[in-house]
Amino acid sequence: xxxxxxxxxxxxxxxxxxxxxxxxxxxxxxxxxxxxxxxxxxxxxxxxxxxxxxxxxxxxxxxxxxxxxxxxxxxxxxxxxxxxxxxxxxxxxxxxxxxxxxxxxxxxxxxxxxxxxxxxxxxxxxxxxxxxxxxxxxxxxxxxxxxxxxxxxxxxxxxxxxxxxxxxxxxxxxxxxxxxxxxxxxxxxxxxxxxxxxxxxxxxxxxxxxxxxxxxxxxxxxxxxxxxxxxxxxxxxxxxxxxxxxxxxxxxxxxxxxxxxxxxxxxxxxxxxxxxxxxxxxxxxxxxxxxxxxxxxxxxxxxxxxxxxxxxxxxxxxxxxxxxxxxxxxxxxxxxxxx
Amino acid sequence: xxxxxxxxxxxxxxxxxxxxxxxxxxxxxxxxxxxxxxxxxxxxxxxxxxxxxxxxxxxxxxxxxxxxxxxxxxxxxxxxxxxxxxxxxxxxxxxxxxxxxxxxxxxxxxxxxxxxxxxxxxxxxxxxxxxxxxxxxxxxxxxxxxxxxxxxxxxxxxxxxxxxxxxxxxxxxxxxxxxxxxxxxxxxxxxxxxxxxxxxxxxxxxxxxxxxxxxxxxxxxxxxxxxxxxxxxxxxxxxxxxxxxxxxxxxxxxxxxxxxxxxxxxxxxxxxxxxxxxxxxxxxxxxxxxxxxxxxxxxxxxxxxxxxxxxxxxxxxxxxxxxxxxxxxxxxxxxxxxx
Numbered sequence: 001x002x003x004x005x006x007x008x009x010x011x012x013x014x015x016x017x018x019x020x021x022x023x024x025x026x027x028x029x030x031x032x033x034x035x036x037x038x039x040x041x042x043x044x045x046x047x048x049x050x051x052x053x054x055x056x057x058x059x060x061x062x063x064x065x066x067x068x069x070x071x072x073x074x075x076x077x078x079x080x081x082x083x084x085x086x087x088x089x090x091x092x093x094x095x096x097x098x099x100x101x102x103x104x105x106x107x108x109x110x111x112x113x114x115x116x117x118x119x120x121x122x123x124x125x126x127x128x129x130x131x132x133x134x135x136x137x138x139x140x141x142x143x144x145x146x147x148x149x150x151x152x153x154x155x156x157x158x159x160x161x162x163x164x165x166x167x168x169x170x171x172x173x174x175x176x177x178x179x180x181x182x183x184x185x186x187x188x189x190x191x192x193x194x195x196x197x198x199x200x201x202x203x204x205x206x207x208x209x210x211x212x213x214x215x216x217x218x219x220x221x222x223x224x225x226x227x228x229x230x231x232x233x234x235x236x237x238x239x240x241x242x243x244x245x246x247x248x249x250x251x252x253x254x255x256x257x258x259x260x261x262x263x264x265x266x267x268x269x270x271x272x273x274x275x276x277x278x279x280x281x282x283x284x285x286x287x288x289x290x291x292x293x294x295x296x297x298x299x300x301x302x303x304x305x306x307x308x309x310x311x312x313x314x315x316x317x318x319x320x321x322x323x324x325x326x327x328x329x330x331x332x333x334x335x336x337x338x339x
Numbered sequence: 340x341x342x343x344x345x346x347x348x349x350x351x352x353x354x355x356x357x358x359x360x361x362x363x364x365x366x367x368x369x370x371x372x373x374x375x376x377x378x379x380x381x382x383x384x385x386x387x388x389x390x391x392x393x394x395x396x397x398x399x400x401x402x403x404x405x406x407x408x409x410x411x412x413x414x415x416x417x418x419x420x421x422x423x424x425x426x427x428x429x430x431x432x433x434x435x436x437x438x439x440x441x442x443x444x445x446x447x448x449x450x451x452x453x454x455x456x457x458x459x460x461x462x463x464x465x466x467x468x469x470x471x472x473x474x475x476x477x478x479x480x481x482x483x484x485x486x487x488x489x490x491x492x493x494x495x496x497x498x499x500x501x502x503x504x505x506x507x508x509x510x511x512x513x514x515x516x517x518x519x520x521x522x523x524x525x526x527x528x529x530x531x532x533x534x535x536x537x538x539x540x541x542x543x544x545x546x547x548x549x550x551x552x553x554x555x556x557x558x559x560x561x562x563x564x565x566x567x568x569x570x571x572x573x574x575x576x577x578x579x580x581x582x583x584x585x586x587x588x589x590x591x592x593x594x595x596x597x598x599x600x601x602x603x604x605x606x607x608x609x610x611x612x613x614x615x616x617x618x619x620x621x622x623x624x625x626x627x628x629x630x631x632x633x634x635x636x637x638x639x640x641x642x643x644x645x646x647x648x649x650x651x652x653x654x655x656x657x658x659x660x661x662x663x664x665x666x667x668x669x670x671x672x673x674x675x676x677x678x
Binding site: 155156187189239268 | 490576
């Protein structure tokens with residue numbers, strides 16, 4: 001079985017964005033959260049099927065992958081828009097839609113939820129939504145935004161105790177978080193070309209410099225986009241850890257930090273597999289996502305990352321860990337979801 | 340000849356930091372810039388020699404490099420502290436000290452200046468200081484901080500017209516800038532482990548998405564730390580450029596954007612040289628800098644990047660370009676400085 005740990009519903013039916021546009025428009029008219037209504041979104045099963053058959057499902061079949069760990073479109077989370085109520089309504093709708101996808105295609109998709117984070121807000125809403133999605137909708141993880149401000153980085157580091165209540169719930173539910181920012185409202189940061197990658201790099205260094213995993217030995221994070229800049233600078237990070245008297249990187253990340261394979265060229269994946277322990281790599285493609293074109297150098301889609309992993313000089317057992325075994329370990333609830 | 344394009348005076352005599360500490364202390368007592376004095380720093384030639392003989396000069400000799408393009412300690416620029424006047428006084432002292440280093444060791448060091456940037460301030464002071472350093476002190480380039488706020492990213496992108504007056508002066512003087520942030524006052528960002536690398540990635544994506552080099556065909560930037568995350572994600576950036584209908588990356592960067600080799604393991608340097616055109620790579624080590632230890636896997640210093648470049652599967656002509664030719668092209672004033 002081939003499990004893609006990183007897919008977003010970027011092709012959702014238009015009614016979802018119509019709802020979001022109206023929600024944002026309403027913010028200007030009704031600033032008080034108490035009187036804003038959640039509203040409804042009308043999407044038929046047929047519309048959901050259409051949105052997937054020509055995109056994610058088609059690509060799964062063409063590329064020979066089996067199941068995608070599927071979450072709402074990351075760039076649309078936009079936690080910086082509105083307030084906690086805005087974010088809660090939007091997250092619940094997005095997560096409910098993922099749940100419908102998973103119910104329609106239980107062999108192809110397993111859900112991961114967006115959290116109703118908001119700059120400066122507490123984590124109560126996120127904890128409740130995580131619990132609702134995992135215990136109520138059968139989801140197996142969440143996406144955690146380390147920068148709900150959208151490029152101003154006003155929240156504390158992920159290793160700060162402010163995040164601990166959420167981590168307690170994650171451990172209780174035995175679900176991991178993918179560290180995933182959303183769109184950027186800071187003109188310095190292109191979303192998929194800078195903000196995403198920077199967040200990955202930033203989160204890793206936070207994990208290196210703190211004792212978070214001593215406090216939560218069972219807490220697990222997936223750092224997407226191949227770990228940002230980290231594998232390329234693996235020597236720098238090994239050296240920094242050593243200078244800072246931190247444990248060796250491989251020990252530091254062993255049971256807690258994992259990288260996906262969303263790196264869109266063979267040389268990058270080769271490097272990833274060369275420096276990062278195989279046990280810490282999960283197959284992922286981010287499809288349909290950041291890069292949608294065909295690489296003129298190969299004639300294949302940039303984001304067809306299965307091809308790069310297939311070409312790695314690893315034995316079959318190692319590849320099976322990257323394609324399946326590690327995902328089952330990091331997302332243990334997937335067994336129940338696929339049973 | 341082997342030219343190291345990236346060295347900082349991290350070992351400056353203590354009097355420099357004593358001055359800085361007093362300057363920062365004075366900020367609290369004398370907030371009005373008009374009445375703050377620049378003050379003096381007393382450092383002997385002997386102290387300068389001592390600070391270099393056991394560090395940068397020793398490492399040059401041991402590693403077999405000839406000349407270092409040398410600038411003030413990057414993390415100490417701290418443009419976010421105080422105001423424009425603070426930054427001007429501090430920059431002038433730091434640059435004057437670099438000039439003394441270069442005068443004492445004209446075969447070993449060529450100067451690059453720190454700019455007196457300050458969040459929200461205009462570029463007049465930076466332009467004047469660049470001119471003073473290049474025409475008066477024989478410097479051959481500058482370090483440009485894309486985020487003088489120190490991790491809050493409040494300045495416009497480097498492609499914004501607000502930066503154009505500085506670029507006009509750079510082109511007039513025929514000097515490049517290394518894109519280099521300083522320390523971070525945002526607890527999310529470890530300076531050398533996240534902020535530096537993020538800034539490199541961020542600047543590159545800014546260059547990809549704008550027509551800056553159409554406006555300034557002769558403008559040149561060195562992106563340090565091996566280009567941040569960019570080479571590892573070269574496929575992503577090629578794909579993003581294609582999706583955004585931008586020119587192919589190799590065309591986009593050809594005469595304008597260069598990466599150094601401050602990547603502290605062989606696998607990283609191998610990747611860099613595999614994907615980035617050789618003409619766009621400049622040898623650099625960042626020594627004595629971010630990582631000071633010895634790699635237990637090799638028994639050599641992490642930042643002894645000459646070893647990694649020596650081991651590249653390139654012919655001698657290509658290696659000479661990385662070690663010398665490209666630096667002479669990007670920093671043409673180095674010929675005069677070494678004459």
